[in-house]
Amino acid sequence: MGRLTDIDPHSSGAARFSYELRRHRLKAGLTQEQFGRRVGYSESLIGMVETCRRIPTEGLAQLCDQVFGLDGVMHALYLDAWPPLPPVPEHFRDWAAEELRATALRLWDPLLIPGLFQTEQYARWIIECAPGITAEEIDRRVAGRMQRKKALTLDDGPMVLALLDEGVLHRPIGHAAAIRRQLEYLAEVAQHPKVTIQIVPYGAKAGAGLIGAFGIAEMRGVPYTVYVEAQPHGRTIGERGMIAKLVTRYDAIRGEAHSQSLSLRMIEEAVRKWT
Incomplete structure (x- = not known):
């Protein structure tokens, strides 16, 4: 499941999102599997997001706020790390x-x-x-x-x-x-x-x-x-x-x-x- 020290939250916006997701999940006492079931994502995908190997969706960031009872914190981190994409195919x-x-x-x-x-x-x-x-x-x-x-x-x-x-x-x-x-x-x-x-x-x-x-x-x-x-x-x-x-x-x-x-x-x- 990894340790919080595996990710340096100061290295990039993406790393900060991954670090905070793992920190809040552990604080809530949830495994990756349990958290994944609550937000409708697989355990493996949650693991990849927490280790900066997969970009989360904006919807997942909003669900994180709902599950952890945060007032738009994770959504704001998402927008900081991944600004809206240009209109591409x-x-x-x-x-x-x-x-x-x-x-x-x-x-x-x-x-x-x-x-x-x-x-x-x-x-x-x-x-x-x-x-x-x-x-x-x-x-x-x-x-x-x-x-x-x-x-x-x-x-x-x-x-x-x-x-x-x-x-x-x-x-x-x-x-x-x-x-x-x-x-x-x-x-x-x-x-x-x-x-x-x-x-x-x-x-x-x-x-x-x-x-x-x-x-x-x-x-x-x-x-x-x-x-x-x-x-x-x-x-x-x-x-x-x-x-x-x-x-x-x-x-x-x-x-x-x-x-x-x-x-x-x-x-x-x-x-x-x-x-």
Whole structure:
């Protein structure tokens, strides 16, 4: 069942929620199984929430207040740890939450600038290409993608290590002026203290990575979930075997990447190409 000292409540908002949930449960004299029955969740899920391995729902936070007789304390801790998510597609909600929760994100994209680094024009061109999408849905998804970038401004936001194929710098997405502005913005982001961008050059031995983009979320150095792009849409996976395989693949791709300083020069050269 663990001890209260297993979680440092000062390390993050998520840790504070987990610590307080366990503290109040033990104070009430309830086991994880007994508490789970009262709120309608399994013992294993309660255990994962208490050890920061699973993000609770807002409904669970509210039920905690009811069971423990608290006046919105757990709900307030929840909102502090996990602010309302941006308006993203349902299949992407889990990963959008991890972008705010993780201490580090490792990204690989062989085709496009990652969503966290996209300008509004670039994002709109990509999103509006979806067959049958309405103007209202385009606006909603573009707004959601722009809001995701707040992860880069949070004091406890994640370190982001992004690998991009060289072809991303030269792929015509929209008109030339839009691509130039996108690459200018990418160069700005590359100098953010919590961001590392490395370009994987043409001819690199990273062929397996060309199959598709993926992201790895880490918590204090430990990979715990991944997002894999696929058709018709990507998915978030927590299966350990898949995580291990993608970590290995990411490391292999990074071994073929240029240094951060050389990568920045390549981005700046690409800006001049599109001018």
